[in-house]
Amino acid sequence: MPELPDLTIVAEELADRISGRSVTDVSAPAPILVRATPQDLRALVGMTVGPASRRGKFLLLPFDGEATRRTLAANPMLAGRFWLLVEGGAKVRVRTGLRLRFDDGSELRYVDREMLGKLYLVDPERLDSIPGWPEMGPDADDPELTIERFRERIRRHPGELKSLLRNPRFVAGIGNAYSDEILWEARLAPLRRRSTLRPDEIDRLYEAMRLVLREATTRLRSLVPPDIHLQHREFLKVHLRGGDACPRCGNVLRQIGGSEATTFCRTCQPPF
Numbered sequence: 001m002p003e004l005p006d007l008t009i010v011a012e013e014l015a016d017r018i019s020g021r022s023v024t025d026v027s028a029p030a031p032i033l034v035r036a037t038p039q040d041l042r043a044l045v046g047m048t049v050g051p052a053s054r055r056g057k058f059l060l061l062p063f064d065g066e067a068t069r070r071t072l073a074a075n076p077m078l079a080g081r082f083w084l085l086v087e088g089g090a091k092v093r094v095r096t097g098l099r100l101r102f103d104d105g106s107e108l109r110y111v112d113r114e115m116l117g118k119l120y121l122v123d124p125e126r127l128d129s130i131p132g133w134p135e136m137g138p139d140a141d142d143p144e145l146t147i148e149r150f151r152e153r154i155r156r157h158p159g160e161l162k163s164l165l166r167n168p169r170f171v172a173g174i175g176n177a178y179s180d181e182i183l184w185e186a187r188l189a190p191l192r193r194r195s196t197l198r199p200d201e202i203d204r205l206y207e208a209m210r211l212v213l214r215e216a217t218t219r220l221r222s223l224v225p226p227d228i229h230l231q232h233r234e235f236l237k238v239h240l241r242g243g244d245a246c247p248r249c250g251n252v253l254r255q256i257g258g259s260e261a262t263t264f265c266r267t268c269q270p271p272f
């Protein structure tokens with residue numbers, strides 16, 4: 001599942017490579033994923049692509065027309081990927097949800113093996129009409145999310161730390177993989193309840209969240225481009241490495257759960 005660092009890099013790469021292009025064709029081979037009418041989609045033809053960005057787990061792609069503006073907000077959920085194809089380049093053999101063609105012959109595709117992603121085409125002033133958008137908390141890497149604000153926000157969000165980090169109402173952009181990495185870095189057990197945290201542990205959680213996301217984003221910037229459809233996770237320290245040695249203490253990493261597995265170290269992340 002693409003998370004904050006993955007989508008940040010996709011947005012940077014798209015901003016760099018397709019900003020200023022004009023749309024020559026749009027099609028939605030899997031209309032079920034696209035929350036827009038065929039007329040809305042057709043209206044993108046002739047519009048100019050602006051700089052892509054990211055908010056939470058949404059990739060945002062703005063379009064400027066003569067009289068109207070539109071934003072494509074794509075939440076890739078479990079398996080959505082963006083492909084940027086140049087003319088005569090590689091072929092995509094995965095299910096395409098949306099295809100945009102540009103005036104230089106290049107093509108942006110949203111493909112989704114699981115067909116679970118959600119794509120919205122809205123007026124940029126009406127992002128709030130997207131389900132979940134108005135309740136979304138600050139991005140986990142938002143400079144305005146200071147440690148003071150984090151301490152204050154966490155008080156209002158009870159529950160286990162793993163679910164807390166993945167709750168977009170608390171902080172946006174973190175999923176299953178990076179929540180494991182952050183909790184291991186913070187030396188906090190995933191099933192600890194927020195109410196049991198001491199003030200120094202709350203601060204540790206904040207510092208770990210910022211550090212892990214910053215380091216991953218930097219790492220991905222050198223790994224991902226130009227192949228934005230590839231998801232790199234090989235540098236993660238614990239997520240899905242159950243049975244391996246903990247990189248900090250050497251004890252065996254534990255893994256619980258199935259497809260949405262949680263990996264942690266019982267020594268470094270004691271349950272109290």
Ligand SMILES: [Zn+2]
Pocket residue numbers: 246247248249250251265266267268269
């Ligand atoms: Zn350990």
